[in-house]
Amino acid sequence: MNPYLNDFPILKEEHxxxxxxxxxxxxxxxxxxxxxxxxxxxxxxxxxxPHRGLYELSIRATQMYxxxxxxxxxxxxxxxxxEVLFTRNASESLNLVAYSYGLNFMKEGDEIALPVSEHHSNxxxxxMVARAKGAKLxxxxxxxxxxxxxxELDKIGPKTKLVAxxxxxxxxxxxxxxxxxxxxxxxxxxxVVLDCAQSIPHYPVDVKxxxxxxxxxxxxxxxxxxxxxxxxxxxxxxxxxxxFLTGGEMIESVSEQDxxxxxxxxxxxxxxxxxxxxxxxxxAIDYLKQIGYDTIIKTEEELLSYALDGMAKIxxxxxxxxxxAGEQRCGVISFNVDGVHxxxxxxxxDSDGVAIRAGxxxxxxxxxxxxxxxxxxxxxxxxxxxxxxxxxxxxxxxVRGWLGLGD
Amino acid sequence: MGxxxxxxxxxxxxxxxxxxxxxxxxxxxxxKGVNPSCGDEIELELREKDGxxxxxxxxxxxxxxxxxxxxxxxxxxxxxxxxxxxxxxxxFFGMIKNEVTDESQxxxxxxxxxxxxxxxxxxxxxxxxxGWHTLENAIHGERNPEKS
Numbered sequence: 001m002n003p004y005l006n007d008f009p010i011l012k013e014e015h016x017x018x019x020x021x022x023x024x025x026x027x028x029x030x031x032x033x034x035x036x037x038x039x040x041x042x043x044x045x046x047x048x049x050p051h052r053g054l055y056e057l058s059i060r061a062t063q064m065y066x067x068x069x070x071x072x073x074x075x076x077x078x079x080x081x082x083e084v085l086f087t088r089n090a091s092e093s094l095n096l097v098a099y100s101y102g103l104n105f106m107k108e109g110d111e112i113a114l115p116v117s118e119h120h121s122n123x124x125x126x127x128m129v130a131r132a133k134g135a136k137l138x139x140x141x142x143x144x145x146x147x148x149x150x151x152e153l154d155k156i157g158p159k160t161k162l163v164a165x166x167x168x169x170x171x172x173x174x175x176x177x178x179x180x181x182x183x184x185x186x187x188x189x190x191x192v193v194l195d196c197a198q199s200i201p202h203y204p205v206d207v208k209x210x211x212x213x214x215x216x217x218x219x220x221x222x223x224x225x226x227x228x229x230x231x232x233x234x235x236x237x238x239x240x241x242x243x244f245l246t247g248g249e250m251i252e253s254v255s256e257q258d259x260x261x262x263x264x265x266x267x268x269x270x271x272x273x274x275x276x277x278x279x280x281x282x283x284a285i286d287y288l289k290q291i292g293y294d295t296i297i298k299t300e301e302e303l304l305s306y307a308l309d310g311m312a313k314i315x316x317x318x319x320x321x322x323x324x325a326g327e328q329r330c331g332v333i334s335f336n337v338d339g340v341h342x343x344x345x346x347x348x349x350d351s352d353g354v355a356i357r358a359g360x361x362x363x364x365x366x367x368x369x370x371x372x373x374x375x376x377x378x379x380x381x382x383x384x385x386x387x388x389x390x391x392x393x394x395x396x397x398x399v400r401g402w403l404g405l406g407d
Numbered sequence: 408m409g410x411x412x413x414x415x416x417x418x419x420x421x422x423x424x425x426x427x428x429x430x431x432x433x434x435x436x437x438x439k440g441v442n443p444s445c446g447d448e449i450e451l452e453l454r455e456k457d458g459x460x461x462x463x464x465x466x467x468x469x470x471x472x473x474x475x476x477x478x479x480x481x482x483x484x485x486x487x488x489x490x491x492x493x494x495x496x497x498x499f500f501g502m503i504k505n506e507v508t509d510e511s512q513x514x515x516x517x518x519x520x521x522x523x524x525x526x527x528x529x530x531x532x533x534x535x536x537x538g539w540h541t542l543e544n545a546i547h548g549e550r551n552p553e554k555s
Contacts, residue, residue: 341447341470344414347531351410359444373447373468402410403471404419 002385004291007032011383018353021388026170026198026332026379027357028220031284035223038283039276050275051249051266061275068278069265075285076215077206078232082264085231085238086278090197091121093216093231094164096268097193098125100241101214102162108134110161113190115140115148115176116369117169120362122195126164135161141369146174146321147328153177153184160190167199171363171377172321173332175199182211191237197221201381202300202330204293207232219277223284228277231268238264245270291382299382300331306386307333307378310393315407316400320370331380334361337396339405342376348402352395413528414471417521421475428478431464439551440541442473442533449477450551451541460484460492470534472525477538479518489546496539502526503535 005011008030011020022030042064048055050062066081073084087093102125106112112126116139130137138160140152146169156163163185168175178194185192191213196205201222207215214237219228233241243250243261247270252260261267288296305325311317316338322329337345342358349356357377360367367373378392400407421427434452441448449467453460463481480499484492499519501507505526513520525535 341468341474343447343470343531343534344472347413347528348410402414402419404416404423 002383004032004383005385007034007287008383009033009036015353019391021352021354021384021391023378023380023384023388023392024355024357025201025381025384026221026361026377028226029201029223029381030383031223031225031280032287034287035225035280035283039225039280042276042279047276049272065273065275065278068275068282071282071285072230075289076200076230076232077208079208080235083232083235083238085233085265085268086273087216087229087231088227088274089218089220089229090195090216091218091229093214093229094121094193094195095125096231096244097214097216097233098129100244100268101191101237102126102129103132104242105240106133106135106161109159110135111138111157111159112136112162112164113138113140113156113160113185114164115142115166115169117142117146117172117174117363117366118164118166119170119195119197120364122164122166122193123365126162139365142169142172142174142321144321146172148176153180156181156184156188156190158188160185160188162191162193164193165195167194167196167203167205168330168332169321169366170198170332171334171361171366171375173330173334173379174321175203175328175330178210178212186211198330198332201288202293202296213237219281219284222281223287224281225277228274228281230281235264238268243267243270247271249273296382300380301325303380303384303386303389304329304331304333307380307389307392310389311335311396314393314397316405317396320372320375333378333380334375335378336372336375337399340399340403342374344403345376345396345399348399349392349395352391354392354395356392412524413531415521417479417518418471418475421478421518422471424478426478427464427481428466428474429464430466431462434462436545437551438541438545438549439467440537440544442469442537444533447473447534447537449473449538449541451477451538451545453542453545455489458488458490460487460489465538469537470531472522472531472534473537476519476522476535479522480538480542483517483519484542492542493546496543499539500536503532 010030046060048058048061050065069081069084073081182192194212194215196215197217200217215232220226250270252262318336320334346358359374431452435455436453439450447469449465452464454462465477503526522535
């Protein structure tokens with residue numbers, strides 16, 4: 001019995017008379033009771049508009065919001081609270097960097113380097129910058145195990161001004177060598193934008209040690225509510241950048257024709273913020289700290305290894321990327337069943353209570369590179385069990401039969 | 408609702424058959440239909456003469472539901488007038504939206520009735536109607552954009 005299962009109400013309930021086997025954790029994770037309660041408690045007893053009111057309740061809401069920022073700062077090892085900006089999600093964080101840094105600090109002929117496996121949220125903002133500024137996107141292509149060969153990393157060169165990279169690929173599960181990428185980028189005079197939405201739920205992210213210039217992630221993929229995300233940025237860079245969104249709460253003073261802006265972090269937090277979400281994120285961080293990344297990594301590695309071994313024994317199943325578990329491999333498994341479209345695989349698994357993702361996973365350039373239209377994706381978290389994997393494998397074995405195809 | 412009501416013999420036979428999945432000779436209309444949520448696309452080809460659909464075929468990639476639905480549709484519309492094809496399309500949409508449930512009304516849909524239970528699978532409705540929507544658009548005169 002997985003000891004953490006009890007903390008997740010949704011995983012204990014039956015859905016259509018079946019136990020939920022939730023293997024879509026790369027899309028979003030389930031929420032532990034402690035997070036649900038923290039949000040509930042905030043709205044019950046501390047809700048007010050932060051940074052505005054002069055009364056006790058507003059001061060408490062402000063305090064809880066800023067405490068959450070401090071919790072994030074400590075968790076990712078940032079130096080200062082003002083380097084932690086709250087956003088809606090990783091997509092908004094990456095757009096903030098593209099609009100505020102990209103459009104103002106890049107020029108014609110500059111290169112933006114990024115792996116072809118990036119999520120659309122770490123591709124489209126850079127396409128926008130490239131179009132607006134005449135910069136060029138340079139793609140790095142992984143090998144069949146999902147790793148980036150040295151020759152591809154060599155594309156980070158003198159013209160590179162920005163490298164956008166995911167810590168962990170949301171399709172292949174590869175852990176990319178961020179430290180080496182940062183070394184090469186900084187040598188070339190480029191900044192590094194790290195998308196750690198897929199890594200921070202599973203691996204420690206130390207922005208100081210990695211020395212990344214920006215890091216983006218979503219709360220909802222790490223047990224927190226939807227609608228709260230984070231952008232970390234080095235203070236020196238954030239200070240040079242103009243605001244992304246303008247309006248309430250982010251100003252110093254406003255006249256008819258002009259405005260001056262608040263210092264960090266308020267400069268980048270226009271409008272009333274998602275305090276309940278930030279409080280939930282802080283509760284999620286507390287929960288993750290209690291379990292500890294060592295336990296999370298160990299549990300997931302065992303489950304991944306068990307799942308990959310089981311899948312290797314099923315005929316007509318192809319796994320993309322590295323087919324072995326290991327340190328550089330996160331619990332994301334993209335696969336296809338010969339002759340069966342991923343959507344059919346997903347519907348058939350769903351009938352056995354197994355939730356997986358099917359489609360292009362917001363990574364169409366990678367799908368084109370892999371030469372597939374879509375894949376199935378099973379993604380693990382520490383609350384999954386061997387029994388989950390057994391149910392998944394048993395259902396997967398039956399898929400071709402449902403489509404009138406043989407073993 | 409069980410999966411056995413979806414992945415029926417009719418569906419798998421059409422999905423695994425290439426009877427209607429091919430190019431046709433001298434098509435008068437060629438139109439691509441795309442399901443943006445999954446990236447699936449089919450291309451429908453029709454040859455029409457004096458208001459009658461003489462021949463039809465489709466190519467492309469997609470799930471069993473979209474492929475089988477397109478194949479069943481082609482069986483139904485071949486030899487029919489454009490008006491009859493549109494009537495069948497609307498009847499099919501009505502069935503999939505669960506607006507038309509009377510079996511005697513649905514009779515004209517013949518094998519397509521095998522897709523009835525998809526009305527209970529919101530995530531797959533788009534797959535079932537992809538071919539039919541493409542047909543509707545093609546009959547209304549829509550064509551693939553010129554390749555530049």
